[in-house]
Amino acid sequence: MKKADVVIIGGSAAGPVAGISCRRRYPEKGVVLIRKEEQVLVPCGIPYIFGTVGTPEKNLIPDALLDKNGIELVKGEAVDIDREKKSVSLAGGDAVSYEKLILATGSLPVVLPIPGLDKENAFTVEKDVAYLRHVLDVINGARDIVVIGGGFIGVEFADECKKNRNCNVTIVEILPHCLQLALDEEFCAEAENVLTERGIKLLVNKRVEAVLGDNKVSGVRLSGGEELKADVVIVGVGATPNTELAKKAGFQIGPTRAIQVDRYMQTITDADVFACGDCAEKFSFFSGRVSRLMLASIACTEARIAGVNLFNKRYATPGAIGVFSTVIGERAFGCAGLTEVMAKREGFDVVIGESTAADRHPGSIPGAAATKVKLVFSRDDGLLLGGGVSGGTGVGELVNVISACIQSHMTAYDIVLFQMGTQPCLTASPIAYQLVNAAELAVKAMR
Template identity: 50%
Template sequence: MHEDFPVPEAADIVVIGGSAAGLTAATVARRYHPEKSIAIIRRDSPVPIPCGIPYIFGTIGSVERDLIPDALLDFEGIDLVEEEVARLDRENRQVVLADGTTIGYDKLILATGSTPLIPPIPGADKQNVFVIRKNVDQISEFLTALRAAHDVVIVGGGFIGVEFADEIKKHSDKNVTVVEMLPHCLALSFDASFCAAAEKQLASAGVKVLTGEKVTEITGGEKVAGVRLASGTELKADVVLISAGVRPNVELAAQAGLKADPVAGIWVDRHMRTEDPHIFACGDCAAKVSFFTGKPCPVRLASVATMEARVVAANLYENRRENPGIIGVVSTVVGRVAFAAAGLTEEAARREGFAVVTGEAVTPNRHPKVMPGVTDTRVKLVFEKGSGVILGGQALGGESVGELINVVATCILNRMTCEQVALLQVGTHPLLTAAPTNYYLSVAAEAAAQKLHGERN
């Protein structure tokens, strides 16, 4: 516990959890309610910046350089309580800490996060088999083992797996292998051709990528020695990292009788309120619905957590904001190429029952092509066929792809049609973007619009 911060008896607004969701909920609530007392209760001290974790091996160098600064909370007049919460006492509106101390609340925000999923693989409990927990000591322990290792196997080719593989290979000559069950890495966010481009980047960096492969056993004695695959392949391994998704931390809510599903998360309404009008939930622990279908949505992202936290912070005393459902917007860098996606892939859209039309563009990100820093940007947009409304987009190319996908996400949020996306008004510049005649999104949307026009005539 911080000696500077004695545990308060009560606070108007109590937040459980100090990562992206909890921190944003507390600091935004502070702005709307300067007169209220606000406290954050968190288990870990201090908290790593989650998105930075894959880059601690070389780019950042240590977990100590990847921490959320606590000074912010002090500055905002937010009490910080570093304790484990034992249970919620809803009747008396108080949080009960592990040592029996209670903290009263008027409004409670659950931002308890998620826990890495460990698939039931025999041997997953061996020494040097890790998952990424947002905890300084555990990450440091993993880093120490990683630095000493020669053969590294990463189980799961999602963003965390791919980013760790890329980072480790960029900063060492270790033997790195990624094992992915699905036909491609990053397959939940990208269609096959974009996944293949990411895999090509990994391969040229020297990462071995095994897709459509299932791990059946983690071998060795007390300590891991290898990984056995369903195909019969055996991989040597000094360290295994399992990155196979997360499960929401719903225990506190469930034990307090709130509706919560161990896979979907703590149930919340559109205003992010649980069944108890005094309790809200946001971030990884909260159940989510898809922007596109209203169905449960498994996406867990820091950027989603902060959006939800902004909804909660504004709604504590009146319903002012609505969560429109989750689009799912992601970006990353693999090798020297940025990859980004928003909304549904073509494959996911079809699976959800949409008839789709797509449009693509491949355009240099400078004009004329002789400008320094030029590289091709590839864009694919997915539209619903009947209405022409945009459902998703994918892009790969230079650094600006990270913001380009946010243009796509904004088009999705506004349910723009391919006709409207083709007519986007954008700024272009020789040193910053494609030529105006060739702007990625206009060209891709125009291609889709032309297909729809052709079919109607």
């Protein structure tokens, strides 16, 4: 039997980061990472295989990352964990023993109970190179593509499928708006306008009731009976924790069906086993209640915590804030923490501060984009609860700044004094800096 100080199961976002963090903290420890894929995809890059990037092979996490950090890669499926003997068995009969184990087995696509989804050319979003190569081949020959789900994954898929292809793309979303689970309504409406301008058809408040066709997809039937022609159906509705292996080994599973862990990412079942990423239970930064957020960014933070805590507890998670961003054509949208709707639902009395300005100064600088920042504060103490942004590509980092402010428990009064750096070709003007102006307007509204 192979022996290792640390064994990690999972090779996507969380697994390698946990390994790297462990090796940085404990360079004397030997780390073995077990993953079942031959090649591992950048999970968030999957929609871009169908347009911008072009092939699954251009969307891979390089194995050199493991090599460079002294992590031994074992390709194979872990099929059993013997917690008494502290060993992991692989399909094919090999086994690896461990002193500490990290479970980073991730998630699997949600399979909706829609009749006909088993037909040829109906796809979920599998993180698998060969599967996605086949999906790409089918999409390249498609005329009518229906995407079920208008969340980030569905919207990114739809936009990429439409890019440089002469085909019809329709998103069917059950809620009144696309992106509604992550953004406030005004941002959703703006995103929907951009999608429509780019030739994507949106059907909201509609449910796909059946996928039609003999063996192959030929269409979908919607709630209300309307039928749409389709030669490809893509289900982009989210993921569920992959915990079969953990369940089999007797690990406690939480209310979101993920592995139960404490703030140190240590499983509550076994002190020598940690879990991180999509397979691990999360709690909200704001309420402390369980959270269904599943993001690569959260997975990597948890992995850093798990990797470092293996032999000496150092880090504890403050809970998941949830930071999303996406881009449709030239227009980006993002949110950190609670939207206005979520904050009200959580029971906060909120004050909103909003500011729109160009992200360059003067606004005549080529490439400048009007950027809107909406900040959500608690009225009582001015605490920042969340922020939504729409604008140019700077949105990705702007929501990260908002997340840093939330994590640091900053109030509107702190953000008014935020010390930013500005430069005409790179940022908004210091006079019109949206984050600060939005906070100042919220302070005014609080008085």
